[in-house]
Amino acid sequence: MNLPAGFGVRLSSRTKVCDGGRSLVGGSRGSVLYLSDVAADLLDGGAVLLATSGDGTTLARSLLDRGFADPWWPNPAGPDSQVLDVTVVVPVRDRAQDLTLLLEALPSSVPVVVVDDGSRDPGQVARVARAYGASLVVHDVNRGPAAARNSGLRHVTTPFVAFCDSDIVPDPGWLATLRRHLDDPALAMVAPRVLGPERRPGDSWVERYEQARSSLDLGPEPAAVRQQGVVAYLPSACLVARVAVLARLGSGPFDEALRCGEDVDLVWRLLTAGASVRYEPAATVRHRHRARLGEWLGRKAFYGTSAAPLAQRHGSAVAPLxxxxxxxxxxxxxxxxxxxxxxxxxxxxxxxxxxxxxxxxxxxxxxxxxxxxxxxxxxxxxxxxxxxxxxxxxxxxxxxxxxxxxxxxxxxxxxxxxxxxxxxxxxxxxxxxxxxxxxxxxxxxxxxxxxxxxxxxxxxxxxxxxxxxxxxx
Incomplete structure (x- = not known):
């Protein structure tokens, strides 16, 4: 698929220019790309290329698809309030206070669907949703985050959807930064960097470790997502996706049989179907991690249990070596x-x-x-x-x-x-x-x-x- 006019790319920090600009080494798969004379002249020793011509568009597309370059724009993304074609879906079970903090951080112009997945006190969740003008979908019993996201998606009428867990708070600019990636018609999904809360005096050593080394933080470098690549998956704490592509995966894109790893499974099924998926750390959200040692260790072990069902579905993509x-x-x-x-x-x-x-x-x-x-x-x-x-x-x-x-x-x-x-x-x-x-x-x-x-x-x-x-x- 062609990139829209003016869509730019910048050579990745993992890409090395060799042979006087005639070949590129590295990319997301550790490979070599030889450039024709026309392609080498278009780059002309630089790192940025705009899709303004037929050859420029073709080269930019190739560099993106092979992981040698990342999207680039000459101007800032603009305010989140100008994004009018994305609906936010929030799965939640209790956590009314967390839900309040999330909805408070979202632009009032963005439609929101809150899915109450079997809360013990559904009245609190309903009051918060009503206070912020969000639509409410209720599960009588807890069915898991995958089922909650699928239920919310069925109520989305915009061409794009953002899945946001209730325990995150997005930083300003996150939505506009991610949304413009989807101007690339080949892109199905993009996700921000998931950071911990800002450092505070008195944070425990577990909190300070998670602030730097969270399992959800995929690092400071943008990347195309590849199985066994530099970035191999995206966490569902926050995802922005093209609704039409998700619809092609079946009645529910998230596998409801999975209570953990459903986000990895979705990303890998998209990749297998030929769609592109990206990680964009220029957009950030804050995630409230578990701070008590027992809960923290239990959560890490819970993440580990997803490897076996993922291996049954995706084979060697989960290989530790x-x-x-x-x-x-x-x-x-x-x-x-x-x-x-x-x-x-x-x-x-x-x-x-x-x-x-x-x-x-x-x-x-x-x-x-x-x-x-x-x-x-x-x-x-x-x-x-x-x-x-x-x-x-x-x-x-x-x-x-x-x-x-x-x-x-x-x-x-x-x-x-x-x-x-x-x-x-x-x-x-x-x-x-x-x-x-x-x-x-x-x-x-x-x-x-x-x-x-x-x-x-x-x-x-x-x-x-x-x-x-x-x-x-």
Whole structure:
């Protein structure tokens, strides 16, 4: 589908320009894109391209679809009050005070449908909805957030819908920023960055950890959503979508059999159907996280239980490890901690670089481009391996640690280094000791949920690594 005139794109921060502007390396899938003379002249060494001509529109579309560029506009999005073609759907169960804060933050010009999903005191929810002029749909019994969103969607008459959980408060400009992404006719859904509440004196260490490292926060960089990509899913805390595309998924786009992971399932079904999905961190909403330790750990474990039903529906998309033969040798050699470990790891990277360079014959510097891809792959392998040891596979890693000094060393290094690097990456306002402790508790709880879900499903597909024998192009 063509982009509208004036729609702009900017090369992603993950994209590297090589060969004097004749090739792009990186994107959302770690690939190489060769540019024709016309395409190279259109970019002309710059990072921004406007869809103002036939060739410019075609190139902008290609860069977007392949993850080499993100949408860009020369002017601000404007106020949320000017958005008149979006309806907000809010699923809620009790939480009348939270609902009040959300509705207070929404523009009065935006229609709202509140779905009371079996509240114990429905009168309070009804009074809040009435006070803010929202339509009210009532479920006599609790049917879950997926069913509540589906019920609300049936009452939407605008071409676009925003699903907002009752425990978020959007920041000004969120709706206008997200809505203009949908001027791209190929885009089905876009979501903002989900942050925690503003920091306050007296916040607990759990709250300070969540403010920096929430499971719902997908980071500061925009991205096209891809299975096993840089951004692989979107949380349903806040989503803006094209109603017509959701309607093509059936009577209800959210799978009502899922009490958790229904948002991931919806995003992946959209991607499978050929639709585009984006993450836009320039728009932000604030989410009130659970602050009590027991509730916080329970929520993390609950998230983990979604892996098994998602694996049944989407196979290897949930794999905790995505590896190729060379990366498996690379990781295994380093984990072995022998004298030959480093030489073998370097040799596997060299073999990967050589093999990739042969596939990049059109590049002026194929070895350089291949080395960039291999280096990025090596870092990803180390990060994935450490995360897998401390998150999905921690029961196996802990068992190995009781029998092997090298396993204990590998687990300890992974646990500490992962925590310290992650703390620096997210800029947490929490001392290193408590941050690493919180990070490990987070992973232990989530991993426990994954194993519990696998046991319930009597299937361990959610724990199986995805081994790829062919390299991406």
């Amino acid at each position: 995505v590896i190729s033969p060379w990366s498996a040798v690379f990781a295994a050699a380093l984990l072995a901690q022998r004298r030959w470990s480093v030489p073998v790891a370097l040799a596997s990277a060299a073999v990967a670089t050589a093999g990739t360079s042969r596939r990049l014959g059109r590049s002026e510097r194929p070895v350089r481009a291949a080395a960039i891809l291999t280096l990025e792959g090596s870092v990803a392998v180390l990060w994935q391996t450490g995360a897998a040891l401390t998150r999905h596979y921690w029961p196996l890693a802990a068992l190995a640690a009781t029998r092997s000094r090298r396993a204990r060393r590998a687990l300890a290094v992974a646990a500490v280094v992962d925590g310290l690097v992650d703390r620096r990456r997210v800029g947490a306002d929490l001392d290193p000791v408590r941050y690493v402790l919180a990070r490990r508790l987070d992973d232990l709880a989530y991993g426990s949920g994954v194993w519990l879900g696998a046991a319930r499903a009597r299937s361990f597909d959610a724990l199986r690594p995805d081994v790829r024998l062919s390299r991406r192009r």
